Structure formats: structure tokens, C-alpha cells
Amino acid sequence: MKKSPTLTAIIKAISVATPPILLLSLPINATAEPKISGRFYLTTLQEKTDKKETNLSTGVITQSKDNRTTLNSAGSRVRLTGSEKLTDDVDLEYRLEYSVYLDNDGNGNNFASRNTYLGLKHKKYGTMLAGRLYTPDDDIDYVNWGYLYAAGTSSPFGYHGQRTNNTIQYTTPKFNDGKTQIKLHYAMDEVVKDDTDSSNGGKFTVFGADGKPNEKRRDMIVGHMLHESEKFDTGIAYTSAGDFKALRAMVSVKPTKELTVGLIAQQTDYNSGNKELGALVSGYYKLNQTTDIYAQAGTARNYKGYKDGEKTTASTGVIKWLKRDGARVRVFGSLSYSDETSFKYDGDDLVRVQSDALGLEAGLRYDF
Numbered sequence: 311m312k313k314s315p316t317l318t319a320i321i322k323a324i325s326v327a328t329p330p331i332l333l334l335s336l337p338i339n340a341t342a343e344p345k346i347s348g349r350f351y352l353t354t355l356q357e358k359t360d361k362k363e364t365n366l367s368t369g370v371i372t373q374s375k376d377n378r379t380t381l382n383s384a385g386s387r388v389r390l391t392g393s394e395k396l397t398d399d400v401d402l403e404y405r406l407e408y409s410v411y412l413d414n415d416g417n418g419n420n421f422a423s424r425n426t427y428l429g430l431k432h433k434k435y436g437t438m439l440a441g442r443l444y445t446p447d448d449d450i451d452y453v454n455w456g457y458l459y460a461a462g463t464s465s466p467f468g469y470h471g472q473r474t475n476n477t478i479q480y481t482t483p484k485f486n487d488g489k490t491q492i493k494l495h496y497a498m499d500e501v502v503k504d505d506t507d508s509s510n511g512g513k514f515t516v517f518g519a520d521g522k523p524n525e526k527r528r529d530m531i532v533g534h535m536l537h538e539s540e541k542f543d544t545g546i547a548y549t550s551a552g553d554f555k556a557l558r559a560m561v562s563v564k565p566t567k568e569l570t571v572g573l574i575a576q577q578t579d580y581n582s583g584n585k586e587l588g589a590l591v592s593g594y595y596k597l598n599q600t601t602d603i604y605a606q607a608g609t610a611r612n613y614k615g616y617k618d619g620e621k622t623t624a625s626t627g628v629i630k631w632l633k634r635d636g637a638r639v640r641v642f643g644s645l646s647y648s649d650e651t652s653f654k655y656d657g658d659d660l661v662r663v664q665s666d667a668l669g670l671e672a673g674l675r676y677d678f
Contacts, residue, residue, distance in 0.1 A: 344392035344404075351385040352412055353458050353673030360666055367659040382459045383412035387424055393431070401431045403439070424473065436482045443479050445471040445512075446493040446534040450545025452562040453572035453592050455604040456625045460669030462646035465590040466621040468614035469556050469578050471549075474512050474530065476500040490537045499529035514554040517582035517615060522655055528552055540564070553581035570594045580615030587611050590623075602629040616653045618662075623648050637678040644671045 359376040389407035396402055407424040409416065416422070427441030448471040456463030464470070474497035482492045497511030512530035515523050534547035542563045549556040556579070562572035575589040588610030596602050605626040613619030627644030646669045654661050 344390045346388070346390055347678055348388035348410070349386060349678075350410070350412060350676045351383050351458060351673060353382045353671055355380050355382060355459050355669055355671045357460055357667055357669040359461070362664045364662045364664075365656065365659050366662060380459075381413045383414075384409070384416070385458055386410040386412055389424075396430075399433045402429070403431050403437070404428045405441075427477075427479075429479075434483065436480060439477075439479045439481075441477060442473060442475050443477045443495065444473045445497075445530075445532045445549065446479075446495050447471040447532060447547035447549055447556065447558050449493065450534055450536055450547050450558065450560045451574060452543050452545075452570075453560055453574040453590055453606070455592055455594050455606060455627070456646070457627060457642050457644050457671065457673060457675075460625070460644065460646040460671045461650075461667035462623040462648035462669060463625045463644060463671070464623065465574065465576075465588070466608040466610040466613070466623045467576050467578065467588045467590075468580075468586055468610065468621075469549075469576075472513060476511050486537070489539050490535065492535050493533065495530075495532040497530045497532075499527065512551050514551050515614070516553040516580050521582075523580070523582075523615065526552070526554075530554075553579075555579040568596045578615070582615035582617075584612040584615055584617045586613055586615060586619075588613075588621075599634070600631045602631070603627070604629075613650070613652055619652050621648070621650045621652070637676070639677075640675050642673055642675065645669070646671070 356379045357377075361374045361376070363372045364370075386409070387407055388410050389405060391405045392403070394402040404427065406426050408421040409419060409424055411420050423442055425441075425443055427439040427443055429437060429439030429441075431437040451465075454465050474495075476498040477495065478498075479493065479495045484491050499511050511528065513525065513527050514530075515525050517523050528551055530549065530551035532547065532549045534545060536545040537543065542561065544562075545560045547558045556576060558574065558576040560572065560574040562570060564570050571591075571593045573589065573591050576587075578586040578588075580586070588608060590606060590608030592604060592606030594602065594604040603626070607622075607624040609620070609622045611620055613621045623646070625644050625646035627642055629640050629642045631638070631640050633639040647667070649666045650664070652663045654663060
């Protein structure tokens, strides 16, 4: 076949202007297919709660009891993730994750945004993401095994981290023989016209000069260092947001391949003069290929920044794996207990709220 002089000239021009390695990397379809993944929950919870409220100004006492069964699925989510190779060292990464409610419409919040971001990952210099992201203090929690909605199944801390808007997050490459990593998280206080609750970076409760708690949204900085090895994992995280501060530390030890035990402690400053201090201990044991069990207990003093506030949590549960490879399916059951003394304001009157709850929960979880 006779070659066109014009076509030959164009091919030569492209070859000169484009490095050979880039020519080899140009696919017919330049867009990598995104991956669909997610997690679906369905749990049923029978919980009995006794509550006593005492108005410390008037002395009026109000008592109530609640004993009901609920169906829950708010932990469910679906996500779209992917990456594009830009150079030998740099990949573009993205994630779109949304809440899914299987048992109801989520009160209008079905498909609400969870972690959503766009960013660049460099082999030598780390990863920079921007979007809506969860704070790094959640990343070092290898201790809390509780499922899911019952009072007492989680750690007793008043602050658990949060998902923030307008966020820039940087993660270093792993160092120290690939065992250690640092993450830095900055959420902007992006005030806009007709400002709404969802426009700013972080959301915090702090005590004002009048001694009363108030909710603020503002910029924040969070950082963590995480060390992972074959026998133990450790982590430390610090949150700073004006008058609000939180310091969290964790150690998780694997004495055998079947057993994991852990401790996580946290001090939280709500600017009240009474820093909350809490800790949670747990154990997780693999009985066999299909059955795991766990138990955990925790307590916090000066709960949510009130001098006489406290909270105690405890739970134990069993996990039965129906499928453990690839897409994972498990059923689980848990028994939990919570004892809490907290405070709230009714106008200018301080009200002490004492409650205890006993919960029995069973559920089905599917990860794909």
C-alpha cells in the first residue's frame, strides 16, 4: 500500500514531540474504569433505657422508660473509586461515597455525601487529597470492635472525630521500613453568603465565657502518626480547633494470630476547665475460620466537659462469617450496656441526665 506523504510527516512529527514511553502508555480508551464497592448493613435492636432528669435549680425530677425494637441500616454506603496514571510516579485518585438507607428513606438524607475527594498520589512525596474527608483520629482506632447502634457498643468518648467539608489532607509515603505513616488534615472555615451548617470545616461544642456550652463551626487542624507491624500497631492523633483540643493514643497487640488486644485513651478539652479523660480496652479472638468473638469496656470522666459527667460502656459479641474471601458476608450479635451521667441546659437551668441502657442487637453485613 502506498504511504501518504502527509500521513508520514504527521507520524514523524508526533514521534519527535512525544517521548516513546508516553506513546506506549496511550490506550485506545484513556479513562480507567471506576470500581464500585460498598457496605450494606441491616440490624435489629432491642434496647431498654431508664432515664432520670433532675433540674438542679428547681429540684424537679422527671423519669422515663423506653423499651422498643428498631431496624437500622444507617452504616450502609456505596462508593465509586478509581485512579488514572499520569506519569510513572504520579496517579490521580478519586472517591465518591454516599450513604444508603435500606430500611427507610433516611429522612431525606439517602445518598448524602460521605468521603468524596480528588487528589494526586506521588510514589516519593505522598498523597494530597481535597474534598470531604474524615479526620485522621478515626484512623488509629484499632480497638473499638462494637457493632453498631446500641448504647454501649462504642467507646465512651464525647468526641469521636468527624467528616469535614472544604478539606485538604496530606499523607506521607510509608517510612521506617514501610511501617510508619503520618497524615495531616486541614478543614477550612469557608464562610459563604447565607451560610448554612454544611458550609464550614469542622463542628465542635465548646464552653463560652458564661459557662454554657455552644456549638461552633470553624477551621481545624488534625494530625496523626500510625505505626503498623506484625505483632503490634500504635498510633497517636491530635486535633486543634480554637478552644477545642483532643489528644488520642492507641496500642493494639497481637500476641497470637488468633488474639488481638488493645487500649485506646483520649483527653478532650471543651474549654470548660474540666478536661474529659476516657479509655477503652478490648479483646478480639478468632475461634475458627468462621467464628470470631469480642469483648470491650470503657469509661470517661468529666464527660463532655462537665465536672460530674461520666460514661461507662461495655459490650460483647459474636461474628459468624458466611463468606470471608472477596465479597464478605457476616452475621453478628451483641449484648451491650451503657451507664451515663450527662448535663444539659433548659434555659438558664442546668439539668442532670442519668440514664442506663441494655441492648441486644443482631445484624447482617455485606462488604463488596
